[in-house]
Amino acid sequence: MSNDVIHEENACPINGITELLSRKWVFGIVKDMFSGKKHFNEFKEGKPEMSNASLSNTLKYLEIQEIIVKNVLENDSQTVTEYTLTDKGLKMNMLLYEIVLYGLYVLEDNLRSEDYKNEIRQAYEEILNIDDSKT
Structure with a gap:
């Protein structure tokens, strides 16, 4: 191909x-x-x-x-x-979520504790209506 x-x-x-x-x-x-x-x-x-x-x-x-x-x-x-x-606009949720993950775990990986990163991630999952099966 x-x-x-x-x-x-x-x-x-x-x-x-x-x-x-x-x-x-x-x-x-x-x-x-x-x-x-x-x-x-x-x-x-x-x-x-x-x-x-x-x-x-x-x-x-x-x-x-x-x-x-x-x-x-x-x-x-x-x-x-x-x-x-x-x-x-609602379909932007996955795009925003992936950007959040990239920021938290790649660009700024060493700026926050793992617990705090997970707390931030979970908050975004909630507001962006991210299904747990997709993460």
Whole structure:
């Protein structure tokens, strides 16, 4: 079997995913959404260096990519905006999980105790809805 196809123009899916993930705040926002955050100000929590403009631009980019959907809810005199993951966004769970594992056990292997790494891994398994049979 030849692997020449991976070198053909537009045949490599790595370019598309690299474009998506190369944006600075994409991972943090998507991770936040997996952990239950839905509102603009919630995404800013724990990211003091992220400007409102950067957050707004990243949310809009994720909408255009159909990773998230913006819902504007109106009840009585209050308007609330919520962001939720689409099916396409939810399918990022395994990708994020593999990146977490690579970070914990390869890039930063000696920075944490094994118990702490396992605790972090288990927390990500929970929020990313990782099935134990896949790990």
